[in-house]
Amino acid sequence: MLHMPDKVTIVEVGPRDGLQNEKQPIPTEDKVAFINHLSETGLTRIEITSFVNPKWIPQLSDAVEVAREIKRKPGITYSALVPNMKGLERAVEAGVDEVAVFMSASQSHNKSNINKTIEETYPVLQEVVEAAGQKGIPVRGYVSTAFGCPYEGDVAPEQVIKVIDRLLEMGCQEISIGDTIGVANPRQVQAFLKLLLKQVDPERIALHFHDTRGTALANILAAMDMGITTFDSSLGGLGGCPYAPGASGNVATEDLVYMLNSMGVETAINLDKLAEIGAYMQRVTGKTLPARYLCSYLATQKD
C-alpha cells in the first residue's frame, strides 16, 4: 500500500508561473488582489512574480509594483523569480522574502529559454545565490524539463541529478524539479526519485508538475509514496511554458488540495476559499480555468 506523509507543503506559483502565460495583460491591481486573496487561504508559500527583463515576459513587467503593493501576511513566505544580479537587486529592493533561480536540465531548452548553455548558466546563478546568501535571503533553484524536453525528448536522470547537485552546491536551499511539458508518469517519477534520494535529503526537494496529459496528481501520489512532501501548484491550473508547444497549465491547487485534504494529509488550506479565488480569476482572465475541482464546485453552487 501507498506510503502517505502526515503533512504536505504547497508552493502556490499561480501569480508567477500562471500569469506569465496569460496572453492579455492582467491589471496590477487584479494581481495584487489575487495574491491578497491567496494569503487568506492557509497557504504559507506564494511565488508572486518574476524579476526577469520585461522584454522577455511583458506580462510580469509590474513585478516591483506587485511586490510592494500586496498585503504581507505574517507566516507567509513571498518569493519571486530572478534570472540574474539585476533581477536580484530589483527583488531585494521590492522586499521579497525568498528568490528563485532557474535553468533547464536539457541543453536545448536551456538555450531556448535563457539563451545560454547549461555550463554558461552556472556562474550567472552562482553569483545570484552568493549575493542573496550575503543578504540572508534563501534561494530556491528550479530545474526545468527534468522529465522530458520539448526539443530533445527523454532527458537522462543522471543529467538532471548533475544539475540538481550543482545548484545545491551553490547554496540553493531547495530544488524544485519541473515536468515543464507535463509528460512524466508515476513509474518514471519513482525511478527518478529512487536514484536522486540516494544522495539528496527529500526535505530539500519539491516537485513541480504540469497537468498537460492529466497525470499530475498521479505523479504527486507516486512522489509522496517516495517521501517527497513539497509540491508546486497553481490556482485554477493557470500557467504553462510559453516555449513548450502544447504544454498547458500547472497542476491546479484546488485539485491537489482536494486530494490531500480528502486523504487526511494535512495542508491547512481552505478548499472553499481556493475555489472562490478560482471563480474570481475566471472573471479576471475571462477564461474557463482547467481546475477540475473548480468546475464541480461552481456546478454545485448553481444548484
Place this chain on the structure above:
Amino acid sequence: MLHMPDKVTIVEVGPRDGLQNEKQPIPTEDKVAFINHLSETGLTRIEITSFVNPKWIPQLSDAVEVAREIKRKPGITYSALVPNMKGLERAVEAGVDEVAVFMSASQSHNKSNINKTIEETYPVLQEVVEAAGQKGIPVRGYVSTAFGCPYEGDVAPEQVIKVIDRLLEMGCQEISIGDTIGVANPRQVQAFLKLLLKQVDPERIALHFHDTRGTALANILAAMDMGITTFDSSLGGLGGCPYAPGASGNVATEDLVYMLNSMGVETAINLDKLAEIGAYMQRVTGKTLPARYLCSYLATQKD
C-alpha cells in the same frame, strides 16, 4: 514503491455512459461511426448503448439500431446496459455479446436512479442474470455511488461489499465499482480494496472512476497498486451522471492510456487513434471535451 501490473484491460464506456449524458441527441450514424472507430484502436471491450426505457434516457432510444448497424470486429466484446427482462430481450435480439445490470450502493441514489429500494432491486436483477446465463450471455454488475453518494455523502464500505456479494452470488461474472460523483481519493480506494479483496478475486473487479475533482488517474494508480487490472473509461472524458449534481465525465480513455502506455503497462491501445476519435467527437458534440491528453495532442498537431 508502487506495484504495477504488466497488463491492464480497459472497458470503453463512452458510447453509453458518455452519450447518455449529452443534452442534444447525437444522430445514430454518428454513434455507429464512433463505435466503429473505437473498434480500430486496440480496445477489446466496448459498451455500446443501454436498453433502458427510452422515456428515461431518450439519448439512447436508438439502442437496437446502434447494436445492429455497427461493424463487429472479431476479438471485441460489445456490451450494453439492461435494466430488466424487457431490456434483456431487446439486447439479445440486437445481438450484444454481454449485458450489464446496475444498481447503487446507497439507498437514496438507487431510489432516485431506478425508482426501487436496494432490496426491491435484487429480484429484478436476479431474473435478468439467470435468463442471460441460460442464453450463455455473460453479465457485468455495476455498483454505483460506491465511494460517495450525492444525497447521503459517505457510503460505508461494508454496505458496498454487501451489494457486490449479492451480485456475484446471482451470477455476475464481473463487478464494476463506480465512483459516480467523482469524490474518491486514493487512500479511500486502497482501504476499500483491502477489505474487499479479502473475499473477492481481483480478476472479478473493475473500477469505474469519474474525474469530477481530478483524482481519477491517482485513484487508478492506487487500485493497480492493490492488484486491480480492469478499468472503465470514456473517450474524451464524455459522460457523467444525470442524477448527480456537479458530476462531470468519466475518466478520459486517452489520459488513462497515456499514463499506462508511458509506464510500460500493456494496453495494446493506439493512443494517436484515440486522440483522432476525440477530435471527431468534438466535432460531433460541438463541445471541447475534458480529456487533457486530447487538448495537448490537438495543440501539437497545430504546430
